[in-house]
Amino acid sequence: MVRYYAKISGTGRGIPEKILNNFDLEKMVETSDEWIKTRTGMSERRVAADDKACSDYATIAAEHALQSAGLAARDLDMIIVGTVTADYAFPSTACIVQRNLGVKNIPAFDVSAGCPGWIYTSNIAKQYIENGINRHIMVIGADMLTKITNYKDRNTCILFGDAAGATIISRASDIDISRIIDADISADGSNWDLLVQPGGGSRMPASYKSVRERQHTVYMEGNKVFKLAVKSMFSSCEKVLKRNNLDTNSIDWVIPHQANMRIIEALGKKLKLDISKIIVNIEKYGNTSAATIPVALDESMRSGKIRHGDIVLMTSFGAGMTSGSLLVRI
Numbered sequence: 001m002v003r004y005y006a007k008i009s010g011t012g013r014g015i016p017e018k019i020l021n022n023f024d025l026e027k028m029v030e031t032s033d034e035w036i037k038t039r040t041g042m043s044e045r046r047v048a049a050d051d052k053a054c055s056d057y058a059t060i061a062a063e064h065a066l067q068s069a070g071l072a073a074r075d076l077d078m079i080i081v082g083t084v085t086a087d088y089a090f091p092s093t094a095c096i097v098q099r100n101l102g103v104k105n106i107p108a109f110d111v112s113a114g115c116p117g118w119i120y121t122s123n124i125a126k127q128y129i130e131n132g133i134n135r136h137i138m139v140i141g142a143d144m145l146t147k148i149t150n151y152k153d154r155n156t157c158i159l160f161g162d163a164a165g166a167t168i169i170s171r172a173s174d175i176d177i178s179r180i181i182d183a184d185i186s187a188d189g190s191n192w193d194l195l196v197q198p199g200g201g202s203r204m205p206a207s208y209k210s211v212r213e214r215q216h217t218v219y220m221e222g223n224k225v226f227k228l229a230v231k232s233m234f235s236s237c238e239k240v241l242k243r244n245n246l247d248t249n250s251i252d253w254v255i256p257h258q259a260n261m262r263i264i265e266a267l268g269k270k271l272k273l274d275i276s277k278i279i280v281n282i283e284k285y286g287n288t289s290a291a292t293i294p295v296a297l298d299e300s301m302r303s304g305k306i307r308h309g310d311i312v313l314m315t316s317f318g319a320g321m322t323s324g325s326l327l328v329r330i
């Protein structure tokens, strides 16, 4: 069987305009700019407009990515959206993005994998490119966590922002040096209850009580999640590096999930990484869940920081508890 290689051929982002900064949060809960900055590295985050949903920003990101790849929507063979804040419980956000892009008769579906949603969807796309079935797949990581945030809970409300990031994963040509070198995805369901939106699903359908008790918002045991995040992202990175006989000296850039600056620093230390190789934009956006990595990738490629031929290791961790990494030559 012929095996093809997959590469990232285009990137894009859709970022809401409205900014919520630490001083705004000081007026909402008992917190301070200083606490938030020192404990998380965040200064501000973006908030989706009241009349906008996940698919709106995902579509902007998708159009942006198509432009950068020099492709038309009709060139796409599949659309996958990694999200935990879909427009609706059903249909999938990917189907709405498909309608917005004006394409028909291709598969479109969402993947619920928490913050590593984009790593999971990229891994799926990689398989369809490598086995020769598809040529171009739209892979989106998009989340609107502010829509499910409890702005009375200072443990969580300071963390989250909204954004969408898109990448197009395409078949590489024979002479291309760009390729997805390897990918790893994993989950540990035994800890699913550390990070959960309890209400709204079949376990706890919406009721007056569930709304009154704010069960439709994020619940997180931050401390436990923190420790698992460092451990899981480290072991995923280590697995991928070992499998490819690489060490961190051979990596040009690492883009970690942007959940907390202290998690990023602890991961960098464990990986013995020079901090200048780690791409961070947490200060501006906070934790945008599945969007953190594709947004940071798009920004870094458009600014010229990440260049053609660079080796980039991306890694994430989140609700599930899921984790995963993607090793790419750009």
Ligand code: UT7
Pocket: 030, 031, 032, 035, 036, 039, 040, 115, 154, 155, 156, 158, 221, 222, 223, 224, 225, 226, 229, 259, 260, 263, 287, 289, 317, 318, 319
């Ligand atoms: O994207 C998925 C992955 N998500 C994550 O990885 C998030 C992981 N968790 C975290 O980032 C951190 O655990 C938090 C930022 C959520 C919390 O930081 P922490 O250093 O773990 O704080 P803590 O929960 O241990 O709380 C320390 C103190 C507590 O007060 P006492 O009990 O020591 O008096 C909290 O009540 O800080 C207090 N606190 C706050 N104080 C001011 C908690 N949140 C705030 C706040 N402002 N916003």
